[in-house]
Amino acid sequence: MKLLSPAERQQQADTLKQEYFSRVDADENGVLSGDEVEADRVLNLARVLDGGALPNSLVMFRPGADRNALTLDDITVGQRIDPTMLKVTEPSAELKARIATMRAMMAQMQDGADTATETAAADNQPLTVEGQTEKVKTASLSHALITRLIAHFSTQGMAGTAASTDFSA
Numbered sequence: 001m002k003l004l005s006p007a008e009r010q011q012q013a014d015t016l017k018q019e020y021f022s023r024v025d026a027d028e029n030g031v032l033s034g035d036e037v038e039a040d041r042v043l044n045l046a047r048v049l050d051g052g053a054l055p056n057s058l059v060m061f062r063p064g065a066d067r068n069a070l071t072l073d074d075i076t077v078g079q080r081i082d083p084t085m086l087k088v089t090e091p092s093a094e095l096k097a098r099i100a101t102m103r104a105m106m107a108q109m110q111d112g113a114d115t116a117t118e119t120a121a122a123d124n125q126p127l128t129v130e131g132q133t134e135k136v137k138t139a140s141l142s143h144a145l146i147t148r149l150i151a152h153f154s155t156q157g158m159a160g161t162a163a164s165t166d167f168s169a
Contacts, residue, residue, distance in 0.1 A: 012079070013076075013077065013078070016057055016077040016078075016079060017072060017075060017076070017077045018072070019077075020057065020059060020075070020077045021072055021075065023040070024036050024037060024039075024040045026039070030071070031069050031070065031071060032069075032070040032071075032075075033068050033069070033070075034067050034068045037067070037070065056079060056080050057077050057078065057079055057080065058077070058078045058079075058080060059075060059076070059077050060075070060076045060077075060078070061074055061075055061076075062074045062075070062076075109140070
């Protein structure tokens with residue numbers, strides 16, 4: 001089984017769509033009527049019942065499209081994947097090492113959180129200002145949280161600057 005490039009996949013999808021459209025458009029007027037689509041659906045169902053195999057393609061219609069006047073732009077045709085053609089592969093040694101590293105980091109972060117919780121619970125005392133400051137200094141913050149904090153403080157700082165430079169009275 002060969003992996004296709006995006007251009008090849010698009011070409012294959014366009015070919016499937018054109019083949020479906022040509023097969024179903026019985027009166028060859030360039031538009032699919034509801035009767036033509038229903039006739040194709042019934043024929044596919046008969047093939048499934050006779051042969052026991054699913055059709056090789058799946059047809060979907062654009063939401064809101066007029067079901068009695070479908071054009072090429074209103075349909076999408078996909079090809080069924082044969083699961084017997086798929087094979088399971090073993091992850092590479094590099095991927096296994098990266099996963100192990102991430103798991104170790106997550107365990108270490110969890111252990112650190114558990115230790116801080118246990119220390120606060122064991123003391124059963126609220127942290128002092130210095131204790132809170134130290135806790136914040138040693139906390140590991142995610143990139144997303146740091147970005148949000150910087151954005152928050154910069155907008156607060158700008159609002160404060162704007163308020164302090166307003167000389168109208």
